[in-house]
Amino acid sequence: MNPLLIEDAVRRALAEDLGDAGDITTLACIPASALSSAVIAARASGVIAGVELARAAFRLVDPRVEVAVEKDDGARVQRGDIALRIEGPSRAILTAERAALNFLGHLSGVATATATLVEAVKGTKAKIVCTRKTTPGLRAFEKHAVRCGGGANHRFGLYDAMMIKDNHIVAAGGITRAMTAARAAAGHLVKIEIEVDGLDGLKEALAAGAEVVLLDNMPVEDMKKAVALNAGRAVLEASGNVTLQTVRAIAETGVDVISSGAITHSAPALDLGLDFL
Amino acid sequence: MNPLLIEDAVRRALAEDLGDAGDITTLACIPASALSSAVIAARASGVIAGVELARAAFRLVDPRVEVAVEKDDGARVQRGDIALRIEGPSRAILTAERAALNFLGHLSGVATATATLVEAVKGTKAKIVCTRKTTPGLRAFEKHAVRCGGGANHRFGLYDAMMIKDNHIVAAGGITRAMTAARAAAGHLVKIEIEVDGLDGLKEALAAGAEVVLLDNMPVEDMKKAVALNAGRAVLEASGNVTLQTVRAIAETGVDVISSGAITHSAPALDLGLDFL
Amino acid sequence: MNPLLIEDAVRRALAEDLGDAGDITTLACIPASALSSAVIAARASGVIAGVELARAAFRLVDPRVEVAVEKDDGARVQRGDIALRIEGPSRAILTAERAALNFLGHLSGVATATATLVEAVKGTKAKIVCTRKTTPGLRAFEKHAVRCGGGANHRFGLYDAMMIKDNHIVAAGGITRAMTAARAAAGHLVKIEIEVDGLDGLKEALAAGAEVVLLDNMPVEDMKKAVALNAGRAVLEASGNVTLQTVRAIAETGVDVISSGAITHSAPALDLGLDFL
Amino acid sequence: MNPLLIEDAVRRALAEDLGDAGDITTLACIPASALSSAVIAARASGVIAGVELARAAFRLVDPRVEVAVEKDDGARVQRGDIALRIEGPSRAILTAERAALNFLGHLSGVATATATLVEAVKGTKAKIVCTRKTTPGLRAFEKHAVRCGGGANHRFGLYDAMMIKDNHIVAAGGITRAMTAARAAAGHLVKIEIEVDGLDGLKEALAAGAEVVLLDNMPVEDMKKAVALNAGRAVLEASGNVTLQTVRAIAETGVDVISSGAITHSAPALDLGLDFL
């Protein structure tokens, strides 16, 4: 991940929470000189992600706040485990608390959802990857959280790889023509993936020399046939209807990659709380 | 909601998806002159929110794209219902599609989760409200989505109302002192809410003239006693352990407001898709 | 005040003053190695506000400049009093001087104008508050300066409290209907104020349960009657024709709050100057 | 003035006033379909400045609002004169009103204060000019307002002309050396002004070939001598203790330029109000 993105994102979150008037309750009730120690602890089990964003929230509100990391990004936590220890001016800790927890809870939620799928396919060769179905404004961080959870990244956007979908195929006049058009336009460091919805499509894609093929919403039986037909030539990605219930069966077809939008767009936040000591 | 926030948020999402190189697949496979019609349709039932953000995504990529709204923010949809009809250059529709759907899916998810709780408390006087546990960068939009789902808004941030929590009470030297300090600092248009974790706290808060009291993680039986003890003086907010399973019983205690973090931080996206006609 | 706003505002002021070429006179005439001591002193009596913005101006131009605060925000100064002591590279002190003084002079002017009105109503229960008639781009700082001068803050913007004015009342179909519409839309932490221009309006507002009522441009005699009629039910705010000549009489009517636009939009700058030692 | 600066400044002002939640009173009380006509009228006499900023405020909130200009920048108004006619959605007019008036009132205040000094020196050759003592963030607009009031502009910042002040002279080792250093560094399109505090300084500056000399806080009698001594060689600027009371006498000494900080940093806002028709 590009670490230079962190400060902007955290400033935006703090601006949202502090507005013009700031933390008016804390300014009214807590003396400026008060110092506190606190911890951020897990209230459920999961995988941590977003520690650097949480740290930045405290630091940006007051550089005197010290944050010690007990559980870094990628670490598994159980209910009660302490992730971060925080020390410094009480006002700053209270003011930054929610922004820090909102990042940490959301991204740890993504990491945890990913880890659950990764666990489910253990022993197969399938990698769990995310999609572009991310929360607007947080893609770089969610892509990072997916890696913290043991998953891998699909392309980051429309710009870093080609993905030829059904509409591109129709507009270009078929799979072969679309592959040709894409290859002519792509630089020598751009990978091209093509989406097919059946075995005929796969055959045509392979004949056109496809390196990566997305099997779109295919029944598990067809995926097995696709793996056999492919015989190791292209990287095969399974997409559609991927849930904790279905993912093992999909992985066992022998596909290389299984993509899930839900691990980014529908992951519940991991429950984490800040407690003063 | 402040409508001037939309363009910035959508530009940020498009920047994330387009990078420097843009939609390289579409540029390679779709002629600049191609025109298309498409619809955004629901693939599950729920409540729509975020239509203006989706519209802005298409318009910012190409002002020639026309978007007609069939289901506006707050409308209920069933699987198959068309929410938006889109017409214009095929390239722009494909390029903006994911940014538009990411906003619409996420915010409709928040609206739908809210509506589910609102439905569950129907007939009681309890209002469902959101918290500050929102997705960083999207608070204004999620607060709006909560209203689309029939909920109401808690304070927007640390700046627009006072909420005296346990740490403020401890630092100030008790409930009465904290209330006094808060009142002295608050302008005449600032409301003050105080958090209590039991009936003794409630009594002290009411004695101190509290207008709004948060009952933090109280058992339902205690909440009933709190409602009786309060006798209509303060607005009572129930917080903690609010789920679809518990919310009806909480509402039936007679509290005025029930707050849920989950409707913003853990709402799964509503499944919506774009189909070319 | 949200302290994270300071750096952006000061960077904008420095950008305005330095342009692309920077401080070309100082670069030409002062060696890079020269060090100086200087003070910022009052050339008239008043109340200081904006010390943190002045400090930031020096620090952003060169982090080696040290600023010691003799008179912090809210302190009264007499002609000749030293507010800040500055030490460091001469170039940076000269380059940041005007930006620092422009903030300090303007905000101390607001604090001083506020303090003058506050002094004038001493002994009454009336609080002096500011309005939304602030200098564009500086609202958070001017609201803070009003507090430095002993005043209190009205709402910060259109977003943090409701203020039902004549046009809202007309559009809603009367005071009672406007109050009903406002209450239905307001969250439980939003206060509602309603503007009336006479005793009949006040009666209707109180009957509708108004908590805060603005008495718009009423003669002092009518304000007295309004206070009697109100009998402590709503918070009463006097607005309109508030000057140093009129404010005492207004305060003595027994109103709770007196609002003045002039303390923010028409306060002359406090005369402060930087002197090299 | 650079017209591209307007939109950013107005967006910043609107952000300040609308926050995340927007104009919650208007959203609650005024139907989205309501249309209104309104005028912005003067409630005191003065000179208008800032019309384009006021227009932009309405347009940015809703492009359907139409603004017709009756009194453009530089026009004199009397109490009751209509400056702008506004037509469009009632909500947008109410929401943008304060931002529009805050710009118009402040900048017209600057123009009016300038015009008062310009009027006072009528018939002399002296030009009234502003300084760098401007409101942070609004310099370009205040410089423009000064021109609307009949004044002229001093340099815009530290970057567009050299101004050798006492500290530069001391550091450089005297007037002649400072002039030499400045000339060596200045491009061929950079003017150099030097500040002197007496006739000896003026003599040395003229001997060093100064083109523009600032007479700092000199008594009127000395200024007369300075004008005689100068004999038309350099442009002479009078600075310090410039008030409505003193300005005529200063002008009659024969100086070319009289600079005033007060016309930008201490001009009271011109009273303007928006009335619905």
Place this chain on the structure above:
Amino acid sequence: MNPLLIEDAVRRALAEDLGDAGDITTLACIPASALSSAVIAARASGVIAGVELARAAFRLVDPRVEVAVEKDDGARVQRGDIALRIEGPSRAILTAERAALNFLGHLSGVATATATLVEAVKGTKAKIVCTRKTTPGLRAFEKHAVRCGGGANHRFGLYDAMMIKDNHIVAAGGITRAMTAARAAAGHLVKIEIEVDGLDGLKEALAAGAEVVLLDNMPVEDMKKAVALNAGRAVLEASGNVTLQTVRAIAETGVDVISSGAITHSAPALDLGLDFL
């Protein structure tokens, strides 16, 4: 290219040229009502790039300016050829002229330098590609200009493909280990290129399954051997010492791709001028 990048870049260029005071010469000498027609014409032969940026410059200064495109991006021009026809307010045309020409001249210079190399290798299979040696702030536009000149794009940044260089190889413990580490970390849509400086390196890279290999500063004779040794397995990129004198010989070795930093970092501007009609 992402078209949403254009406005920001052009606004930045206009801000640089207009400052706060704007185009003071034009405001002084040209009446606001004056209208003009002008053309942008080539004063040397080359390839056009950047037309959309030039258009945006005129449009942003004044939306009434109409720009008709005679020679679009990628078109060859000869001295005297008209690229753009411009009509509208004279002031806006003069004010935007330099910003428009600076983009057009620079980017057409890049396109022209690219086209010269492309021409030189005509008939071979070698593609000319750019590098990351671009002008800071203009990479997306320069990458686009390279394509206008008939070249292709290398990776856009550090983020969209892996390029294992000598330092990575040393740190990883050799070519094979570096390839293994890179593969383990790379998503399935990320291409990996590895740099070698001799035939032994190439052998090891091919043995490790490299898909793309950069031949760093190899003599032409060694490149020929590399092409033979590779036998079509990996894409081979020649890098280093690429000039108009050497490029043909490099291309004739049979490499697939030849990269040049000079086409972006050292391309002289194409001479274009704006003439009023």
Place this chain on the structure above:
Amino acid sequence: MNPLLIEDAVRRALAEDLGDAGDITTLACIPASALSSAVIAARASGVIAGVELARAAFRLVDPRVEVAVEKDDGARVQRGDIALRIEGPSRAILTAERAALNFLGHLSGVATATATLVEAVKGTKAKIVCTRKTTPGLRAFEKHAVRCGGGANHRFGLYDAMMIKDNHIVAAGGITRAMTAARAAAGHLVKIEIEVDGLDGLKEALAAGAEVVLLDNMPVEDMKKAVALNAGRAVLEASGNVTLQTVRAIAETGVDVISSGAITHSAPALDLGLDFL
């Protein structure tokens, strides 16, 4: 130069190079704990400019990187000379390398091109100055680089001096009228230059009291006559057809200033490289 511009420009360059995913090769191949020493050395002779931008690139990626300056801005380097020594985390050095070199190479290229012209006119009184034909987004830095190369700066933009060109003259109705209009609008610290294309124009300009005159594309013989005719009254600037071949002859005509667009818009980058030790 305004030093506050550096961080923004470098952040923009790093954003361009790092995208969302960051330096994926380095993250894959280099351990986080690895430390390195490196140098930036010249691979050709020239003049250094941009050292502060290069330093900022390393510091912004990781504040632990230490950069020692051996050759500061304005220093001449020969092939092999070390300009900067860099020490710190290997990852950060690799990640920031290209951004640092792109600034340093480009700006040193401008400084070197300037120095070449300055050297060519040595012994004459002519100063070499740059124009507004700069690279969009980099003007302040290129103007600084010109000074590093021994040149001087023309105006920075349209805002800091007046330059009356042929179109202004035509629109104003002749040289005398244009001068009159310009003088009436210009503040007392604004210099006015007027462009003439022949001796008649020069005569009229001098008669109108011009202080600075640009001789546009005049033959050397005419420039000599212009210098004689001028007799030291105005500053004379030669413009047009300035190359290394022509510049000496132009300087020997006795003009004061020679302006070159090529030193900013067409200077090849100075070849500099980073080597690990």
